[in-house]
Amino acid sequence: ETGVTQSPTHLIKTRGQQVTLRCSSQSGHNTVSWYQQALGQGPQFIFQYYREEENGRGNFPPRFSGLQFPNYSSELNVNALELDDSALYLCASSLGQGEREQYFGPGTRLTVT
Amino acid sequence: GIQVEQSPPDLILQEGANSTLRCNFSDSVNNLQWFHQNPWGQLINLFYIPSGTKQNGRLSATTVATERYSLLYISSSQTTDSGVYFCAVVSGGGADGLTFGKGTHLIIQP
Numbered sequence: 001e002t003g004v005t006q007s008p009t010h011l012i013k014t015r016g017q018q019v020t021l022r023c024s025s026q027s028g029h030n031t032v033s034w035y036q037q038a039l040g041q042g043p044q045f046i047f048q049y050y051r052e053e054e055n056g057r058g059n060f061p062p063r064f065s066g067l068q069f070p071n072y073s074s075e076l077n078v079n080a081l082e083l084d085d086s087a088l089y090l091c092a093s094s095l096g097q098g099e100r101e102q103y104f105g106p107g108t109r110l111t112v113t
Numbered sequence: 114g115i116q117v118e119q120s121p122p123d124l125i126l127q128e129g130a131n132s133t134l135r136c137n138f139s140d141s142v143n144n145l146q147w148f149h150q151n152p153w154g155q156l157i158n159l160f161y162i163p164s165g166t167k168q169n170g171r172l173s174a175t176t177v178a179t180e181r182y183s184l185l186y187i188s189s190s191q192t193t194d195s196g197v198y199f200c201a202v203v204s205g206g207g208a209d210g211l212t213f214g215k216g217t218h219l220i221i222q223p
Binding site for chain 2: 033035037041042043044046047048056088090092099100102103104106109
């Protein structure tokens with residue numbers, strides 16, 4: 001059974017640029033959720049994708065967007081990067097929505113300069 | 114939205130000691146998970162426990178849903194248990210993500 005994978009591991013971008021992060025869900029899982037973890041804080045929910053549709057969103061602006069593909073892998077896109085976007089971005093997959101157990105990938109560490 | 118409070122925020126113990134970490138939440142939940150975050154940032158699943166009691170080796174957890182709290186017990190601590198322990202919950206509809214507490218930073222000294 002393949003676990004959740006994310007790419008890239010690390011990324012450095014300049015303020016104002018755009019970035020795309022990628023996530024492959026655990027085998028058999030159809031739901032992907034994205035989280036942002038700032039240094040010293042707990043992860044915060046960005047949004048969730050189920051059957052290729054965004055069906056839940058946390059308190060993040062529209063410049064955070066995503067996609068889910070037919071194989072259930074997912075992308076997180078962030079436009080107009082700000083310094084405060086520097087964080088660890090975590091992807092989690094589950095078989096079904098919210099109440100189901102979520103399994104996390106190793107994360108992508110984004111630094112915005 | 115739901116509030117999640119974890120205590121204590123920091124805990125320093127000697128190897129071999131036992132510890133209890135607490136998670137209080139402000140509303141009914143249909144998902145509660147405990148995680149251990151290692152120094153590289155990976156969140157490792159410890160328990161999925163919206164109610165009841167579970168045990169896995171030296172770790173066990175209890176959630177009393179009616180009183181809105183969960184406890185994580187670590188017995189005979191080892192230095193590899195060091196790290197941050199998070200409690201996370203889902204309250205409400207199926208499209209809600211996990212709401213995390215601020216974590217308990219555990220340091221096990223040899």
